[in-house]
Amino acid sequence: MNLVGIGDLLIPETFIRQGFSNFEKAGVTLKTIEWKMKDFEELQNINLLIETKGSEAYQVPDYILDAVKDADIMITQFCPINRQVLDACKRLKAVGVLRGGTENVNLDYASKRGVAVFHTPGRNANAVADFTVGMLIAECRNIAKSHMNLKKGKWVRDYVNKDSVPDLADKVAGIVGLGEIGRRVAKRLSAFDMKIVAYDPFVKTGPGNVEMVSLEKLMQVSDFITLHARLTTETEHLISAHMLSLMKPGAYLINTARSGLVDENALYEALSSKKIMGAAIDVFREEPPRKNDPLVMLGNVTVTPHLAGGTRDAFISSPRLLAAEMIKLLEGTDSRFVLNPEVYQEQFGSGK
DSSP: OEEEEEEOSSSOHHHHHHHTHHHHHTTOEEEEEEOOOSSHHHHHHHHHHHHHHOGGGSOOOHHHHHHHTTOSEEEESSSOBOHHHHHHOTTOOEEEESSSOOTTBOHHHHHHTTOEEEOOTTTTHHHHHHHHHHHHHHHHTTHHHHHHHHHTTOOOOOOTTTTOOOOSTTOEEEEEOOSHHHHHHHHHHHTTTOEEEEEOTTOSSOOTTEEEOOHHHHHHHOSEEEEOOOOOTTTTTOBOHHHHHTSOTTOEEEEOSOGGGBOHHHHHHHHHTTSSSEEEESOOSSSSOOTTOHHHHOTTEEEOSSOTTOOHHHHHHHHHHHHHHHTHHHHTOOOTTBSOHHHHHHHHGGGO
């Protein structure tokens, strides 16, 4: 059995080889190849193209196709696994994606071809949770803004929220999406003596420190709202003009998930008119945003360039995390990382 890993600038092939060494020990032939990029901007542009238009929007280079053609198992982070790749790999039985999202995989076609698809939920959950808390504090305490002003030689102590700079203790944090990341954010914010409420239609009972509520109630009672839901057709613009209108005047919105969860035009209106106090944003409808993007230029917004999940620890641990789960396909046991379990059972169930 052959396993071929496709490395990139963020998770290079050496990380894949180290992470999937358990497959070599089990007798699987392990090969890797590097997806060649001139810089991170090229990788980001390709990734954005795929996230917006799907896996079929990018044509995989011939040298990648040649390297994976005899693979039984393929591992990738961002390199697309589309019809072109799946048709080139006649022996392929399983694909592993080194992140939670699988926009770069044509899941329907993979299932038709009998290829089991794995993903890696929570692979950067700690990174995003840490960053979310950092963004929350940076915005309400004006850390980034005051830093920028001092760098420019300006001693500025008064900002938009000068009359209502908050402590976190006893405030309400509303968490939208109580998955791996949302739960970690809840744990971290609880340590600040905050009350935690959450909305997630797929979670009936949260951890003991979390009260599950409707989205409407969450928007109404929260002093800080953090977004961690997956972007789907159902969740696009989940935070609409109506939802924003329910927020407290002194509340803050933090988005380190996906820009499409929020109606950016409505958010701009809410912030510019001071209907809400502020926002911290790591993701944008257009990345990078235009130089004079109205949302970016507001004085009550802290912005970062899609950094939340990007720690070295997350990139190193991803292959290990996925490999520990995918090794189950050699044992014929169930895996919670499989996105098409019926295909997995047919290919690997009962010790096949």
